Amino acid sequence: MSVTQSYPQSCGFVSLVGAGPGDPDLLTVKGLRVIQQAQVVVYDRLVSQAILDLAPAQAERIYVGKQLDFHCVPQQQINQILVDKARQGLHVVRLKGGDSFIFGRGGEELEVLADHHIAYEVVPGITAAAGATAYAGIPLTHREHAQSVQFITGHLQQDGSPINWQALAQSNQTLVFYMGLKQSPHIAEQLISGGLAKDTQCAIIEKGTTPQQRVLRGELAQLSELAVQAQSPALIVVGSVTALHDKLAWFGE
Template structure:
């Protein structure tokens, strides 16, 4: 059974999704709470324009993670949120995309709840929705895909394997977060379990930012194309990616 702890003061935490990159995609509520914050605890992918919304008096704490390197371990991030809230601060925990989609937001709120700390959640536009929209790739389309699945490219916390047969046999659009390093494994597993090797794919690099790039490929050639891409990047698999060329609108001259 989880032990509840009593908070020392009436601190408050706002868990805010900053969106996929373009600062204009931050929500109105997200903008407001950042301006009201005493402390902002932020990740690597939050844009400088969004960070600049905070008051000059706001304490800014960087806890960013990147591939194979965690600046601050997750348990320490949790403790920072608890410690700052317990002394009565309004803390904004600021994450790229949406905090509840592969953002560990739920884990952080569980820790706050253990200590009796009040919190709110301000949703953000997740990378899969934002990056594909800016790339001209509809996640669903009546002629291509009736549904979409979001999958993490990282190993599951408890070591569980992704259910590759169900992914390979579906007619869904598949979106892999944090999958660039695992692109060869993803390609091999999907093809082994029945997804056609010529299934169209796209890698969206720096989605919604001015330096966004869209690289297209077949599933079989995905690992080769991935070598020329850099993080942050999103992998999209399915025939909807073929619409990118005709529907692209962002960064066009």
């Protein structure tokens, strides 16, 4: 197993790195090594200062963070930054919260790099659904509760594609909605209309894996009431596994 890696000096190179869900200790060993070698760090809002501080002091830091209803830097401009910095012969670390390939638009950014013949690598990160639920004591699967799990973006139907709510409302699975606080009334309404019982257990995990983590528990019919008490970033988890939080919670309790 290689423990060191050198990056091209004569041409640009981009490392797409998932920073994990919040706790800096959840950054992968490879992610740490790559960040420590960065010449430019292009980072999002959910990347913690503790992780940014791992980059060399002389590395250029470019904030391109996004949040609900406000994009600091348009995606097209982010793509151009990556291309321009790489063309300057620099090692660019594109740093995203969670995992870059799960609702992180990492694939879109790599397509642009590929179109411009820029070399790149991907360093996976722990996605928020896995990290936040683990810290909340909520198993995503459990033999007595859920045999499968689905991750769904809360930015529902922005591309015009219909959502099969009846399929999502099947029993014996866990549903995790990213970025779903604003859409929580719609989510609850559609799941119930699709056949999921109103008393299905659910949870909202706010700022998961950080010292500010908070878990709000209730029933599906109460989801919108829970959501108004929560702040972003937060995950919505629907399914009977969420009831296990009361027994298995270990972090910050």
